[in-house]
Amino acid sequence: MELVEVKKLQVQLDAFAGKDVYLHLETTNGSYASHFNEGFFNAGAFIRNVVINYELGKVVGDSPHRVGLKLPHGWVYAQGITHYELDDQGRLLLAGHDGTGKLAVALEISETPFSY
């Protein structure tokens, strides 16, 4: 993965617009957050291989960036994006890695389903 360069990532987001794409979206504090810090309110969400078709995708702000996808009847967005990669299977993988190297958020789109 490489650090997000807004102009480069924007080109990639544009390339998937108007196509049926599989979505992976997750936010997480890790399953041990309330173990190491009792009383910590641990929340997160996960969605994988739901098909969407966005008309507009935008990456905004300084790092960590925000990325939003406008759908005909809704929205997808993620904040905290630091890195991205177009992998060898042509999938656009975006992720937010904190200072300790832990993933905090991921937003991925692909024309084929992500493996199980």
Next chain:
Amino acid sequence: MTIQQERHVLVVFPHPDDEAFGVSGTITTHIQQGTPVTYACLTLGEMGRNLGNPPFATRESLPAVRKKELLASAEAMGLTDLRMMGLRDKTIEFEDDEKMVRMMTDLIEELNPSKIITFYPGFAVHPDHEATARAVVRAVRRMKDRPTLHGVAFANDTLEKLGNPDVVYNISDVRTQKMNSMKAHISQTAWMLEEMEHKLQQGDTETENWLMQERFYNYRWDEDFEKSF
């Protein structure tokens, strides 16, 4: 306590590396004693958060990394019967509960273990650990002749609620194998190992004891976590 000779030992954990810190010395010792050991690892830790910064892997490439590490850990322990059960990290508690019990029952019926090692339900912290522990306990509960069931417990209230572990093994003889098992999972354990080695170098006896002793609780059927399932 000395580690007893067993007919067959079945180890069930959800994530690659769950075996390394608390159980790899015990597994290695059983294998050296000639006891067949089967390790059923339910997922490939697909949702691991340690991906580095700069990242060394992506959410999509991590499973292959961790599979390789799991195989290396098995090799470090001398384990030859590793079963990768194909579930997905962080989803075990959402699987059908009876399906999970069936998976454990199938393993038990095939292997006829005299001892099973898994997490202790209620004291295992991670939802996957808890779901794994529940499935194993339920499968064993249904058996007429129950094998020994050893649970790993590390929730913050373990000492308060369960007291001291009733099974403590000193695994100094297989220290190297244990270290190698932990090192095999380097993508997930690097930061922990660094901290540990620093403490060991300073002669920290607590860390030394933690490393050389593996602790288990015999499952308390008279204080079963549920009346029935």
